[in-house]
Amino acid sequence: MQPLESVTFEDVAIDFTQEEWALLNISQKSLFRDVMLENISHLVSMGYQHSKSDVLLHLEQEDLWSEVSRFLQGQSLGRENALKEQEMVTKQHGNRKETSKAKPVQTSHIPEKPTECNDIGEDINHISTFSQHLITNMKKKLSVNKQCKKSFSDKFYLNQHKQINKRGKSCECHLCGKAFSNYSSLRRHEMTHTGEKPYECHICGNAFIQSSDLRKHNLTHTGEKPYECHLCGKAFSQSSNLRQHERTHTGEQPYECPQCGKAFSKCSALRRHERTHTGEKPYECHQCGKAFSQCSAVRRHEGTHTGKRILNAFSKYSGLR
């Protein structure tokens, strides 16, 4: 059995820059706290010999550090060491910016701009959207770590798991935790995070991850519709669209509302229906602000404003009123 010291704090750490940290609200910081404490406790429970500097590099937030520090002291430090280390902590913490800079770049969240996430290559314009995005990624990482916790119950397996990860042969995405049947699938999936799209349409410039997606897209330029309904002869560019259409013949309704049991032939119809339960009205009239659950309902309603305007104008000029 391999010694356990191959496990490092990096393996379970989640990093935030100070800018990112500043964008989080209280509950988000609290979630971060929970995640970090949970991860540390997993390591400690497995006999991880933590070094404070390890931990410090990942915990740049002052208030969080004091909490983690107390936790670690309670968990595994002798009273003697605790005092010594607290000294060391204060020193390092005072220099944390330098320490942070000196650290090799291996963190997953170090955006160059506060509103750009390198994790998935997304540009996010709104601050609240960005912090929400950060927290989503954090939750994803938490779920990954939770999976690890399960598998790490066996120390031998933990080491195996680490070796596999080191070799990069795991078919599990390190960003979202999704598992794949083969390495190629994983590689392709990773493109969805990196934004890499090697197949570009020479007509409109749209790019795609897979060649088959580009081919599918090309049909929109050629107007080709190779899939024909054998019942009514209607043609479609994609087989799935034909299948969708065929449900109008078969009456198949595979999408069922969990609330009332009503069934629908397509997913979007169910989504739309579900808004009648939630009361969600995402579409708003530009003129009067009235909200509607369906886009087309707003458009129809907006027409009544236009109609009124025309009527008013007519009345004005015709002297009626």
Next chain:
DNA sequence: TAACTGTAGGGAAAAGCCCGGG
């Protein structure tokens, strides 16, 4: 009764993503 609204059926186009086989 007409106007308006809520809701649902369905068409169309397009994209994202995964799997299995060659």
Next chain:
DNA sequence: CCCCGGGCTTTTCCCTACAGTT
């Protein structure tokens, strides 16, 4: 490992019909 074809899922937009309400 890559390419390809096939398939599933989802999204967005649209038009329309029908029933209920004001």
